[in-house]
Amino acid sequence: MIPFWLIMAWRELRSAWRHFLYFLGCIALGVGAVVGVSLFSSNVERAVLKEARGLLGGDLEIRLSRPVGAAGSAVLQGLTERGILRTRVSELVAMVARVDRAHGAADVTQLVELKAIESGYPLYGIVRVEPDLPLMELLRQAGDSCREACHGAVVQESFLIRLGLVVGDAIKIGQASFRITGVIHTEPDRMANMFSLGPRVLISQDGLVAADLVKPGSRLRERHLLKLPAAMALSPLLRELQGRLSAESARLSSYRDAQPQLKQFLDQLARYLGLVGLTALFVGGIGVALSIQAFVREKLQSIAILKTLGADTKTIIYSYLGQAVGLGVLGSAVGIGIGLLLQAVLPQAVSTLLATDVLQQVEFTAVLSWTALAPLSKGLGLGVLTTLLFSLWPLLTIRTIKPAVIFRREVEGAIRPGVRPEASVWRRAIRVVTADPVRAVTAAGIGLGLAGLSVWQAGSLTIGGLFIGGLLVAVVALTVTAKALLLGIRALPSPRALSLRQALGNIQRPGGQTLGVMVSIGVGVMVILAIALLEQALVRQVGENRPNDSPTFFFVDIQPDQAEGFSALIHRRTGDVAPDLTPLVRSRLHAINGQAVTVERESEQEDQPSQSKEEKRKNWYVNREYVLTFLDQLPKDNRIVKGVWWKQGQVFPRAQVSIEEEAAKSLGIDVGSSLDLNIQGTIMRAEVSSIRKVEWGNFSTNFYMIFSPGALDGAPMTYVATVRVSPQDEVALQSAVVAAFPNVTAINIGEVLSSFARVLDRLSLAIRAVALFCLLAGALVMAAALAATRYRRLYEAVILKALGATRALIARSFAAEYAVLGCVAGVIGVFLASLFSWAILRYILELPWSLEPSLLGIGLGCTVLLTLVVGFLSTYRLLGQPPLTVLRHE
């Protein structure tokens, strides 16, 4: 026999399906918001990360200073079997000779940065070449048509300028001949490097073998780039390979470490998206909670009747829990559908609203992969758990309630049985727990489940914890305010206007929903507005770091006697003021405070597992080459943290040096220490006069050590110049400089910078898009949830109408009621949002916080408007019906 509760559930569903549908819709919207936002943000994150991966050319880079040995080779082979894509890039400095067109003999030579690649390169990002053909096509052996020039080579424009070559000419590298088949414009993974030794020449690995340049002891940089299958986690593999390749002295880095500045942004993006997901979870949860609560309230009358008829508690709880859970599960399922739809449709809406094609730019694809399962199951979990929490709690109350109480009193009173309102909160809480441990334990269990869900959604215990803490604070603050509001209204004289009097009466009516609505609006405003505040802070931060006035070119190796001529040339060509020339002196650290530093190993082999992190770091600082300079003024983005910078024209008996903070810390240097530096065999002593903090990511010339003016006089130095020029003038300027000063190397960092700036632009647009998405979804859910709470009030509205109140009067009174609630909850929510965003910025994103009065004002305005419109619309239409119809149906 079909159990009674199932029959009951079926009958209720059948007769009131429209009503069910309404609740279903509200729940679905809540769950849909979570799923939609989660899916959208995971797609956005994937798109941005893809862009970031381009800067390294892979997920993971294994860098070696020689070809990989047999053991390492086996390790790398093994990776292929695990579904990891791999490509090898060899970089070395080589001499390239021009092959005389007439005689085929090598004549002029040029030092180049040679890069050999194999198929698969680049694993991420795009290599832009001219002609626009597949890279391997351009680099492959030219077959029969070639007698001498057998392999293809793609070169940088500056290489052609220097050697006076054109595409199609032949060059000789090592033992092999190559034909220039194209010009390379951008490579995703070419990092800005101050000491680029020459223009880029790109060949294939086969070409490199033919050239026969790699000999034991050659200075070579082997990079193995890896692309992991989507399901594989990066960090474990990184650690694993670090261990297994330690014998190879390999250095491993992930795309997150490729650019320290970018790493910070990506971390922030990940955390931010976690927060956005949580917000959606909370707002969705509120939506589900309000809907289920309204549903259960509606059923209380039926429950009381069943009790009178002699139904036992178990039957009643099963019947209505069955309905509520069925509603929750079904609603969640529909919500997942809505989420899928949202993430397919909303990106376009977001693009339109932001007037940008960023999503297309980042190769945004609204694809569903296995990763979508996580958001989907989160949505389902949220729907079911919230439903359980908000239905089981009142339903379990019913066990101990006498039917007469349900009939006699308003529903609100019935939900808190046996607890006298005079008692203190704690006493009441204790009494509730002791009176009904089952209920307390059940609720606690479900609450923990939701907390777990929050932590899962946030992807971090700290963030999840902060959110739950924030929620608790918000609920307490809002409850207190709601109570204060009720007391305040009671104390106020009754207003003249009937609609207002009615509105205030409704707010303090026993069994009203003031508390629930206020807490919901307040929490909703808090989390949504906090996201808007975070978005501002993040976008501002990204904007500040975007390289705007960064140079296009670094010209390096300018000799002292060329400095003047170079400046004049740049001034002539660009019309700019003289370029910024910075003197450079190469040196190595010799001694600290008279104690010679021990050089343990070559820098490439620093990653010994036996060493502690500090030791490794110290070794790195001891062994590296220091590029020194002397400067009058403290460079921009530098900040003195200890000691003092020299004054202009100040003369010192001993050379003064300012040290970068981290280097000073690792080397144990303080203000007053003395340093001995080895400058091409000559030892020079200097006194540390200050310690600086340096913003390394600012794309200008940064130094670990800066000397006082004059301190480096006589040392062999070169100059580096930074020049800014518009893209169309790049080639002409480069040609002019190379023609006048053949030894000067031009490094076009504009390309690198623009790709970095592009990543940042997309990052900030992604942040804004996600925030907007979250805002829209949040507003939608809040509106639906508020509307759900209105349903119950219809009856009294109709009675008022039957008594002769006009439709407008009633609508006004409802609007006024909701405006008051929206206003009070909105103010608290805005305040809490500021507090909350401060805490998140301070402790999670580590960014400065600032008050945003205009944003808060807009947030408050929108809240009031939203509640007002919802309060108005949800009643106005229904009020159009004749009172009798509604009265009969009540």
Next chain:
Amino acid sequence: MIATQHVTMQLAAGGQTVTILDDVTIDIPEKQTVAIIGPSGSGKSTLLGLIAGLDRPTSGTIWLNGVEITALGEQAMARLRLANVGYIFQSFHLIPTLTALENVSIPLELAGDSQAPKRAEELLHAVGLGHRMSHYPVQLSGGEQQRVAVARAFACRPPILLADEPTGNLDSSTGQQVIELIMALHRDAGTTLVLVTHDQHLAASMERVITLRDGRVASDQLASRHPRMPDQEL
């Protein structure tokens, strides 16, 4: 059949304690028909609710069919009610989402009666609503709704039927029909019947009339035209 001893009911309202029933002791033998009358607020409905176990008195004891219900838990009370008590409300209290047939079926289904739908059908026929079985409460008139409620109250053939102003919401002729229905069912099943009413005429048709005033029993009279005496001394 029904006995109350020193039943007192107090409610806290607005910080004050209101005494609704004050030391009520009555004894109703099997098959007797009793009317409880009295002015509004005299505690009639509360007394009926207490007898049905819908609420618990502040002090005093109540016996139903030999069971001290004031000592029972909520669960046991529900089971006792299912087996022994039929209850009719002034405002019908049908479950709005169920049809007439289903509303009547519920007590039978709760009692695990496998013939529930068939029995419910018979009952609806008996109250003259055989043609409105699949109608929802909102589609029925007040009198029809109350007849459904009567059918529901009698569904499990309870030995006790309690009716709280069953005609209060009905016009006099409809009310009369409902009363006739209740009386007919009472005669057929030999049910003990207690009803609360304002209607003097209806009260007079009962074997015994208990008058409450300010929560106390003001008078307790056997109607003279009913010759049958109760078994106990009053």
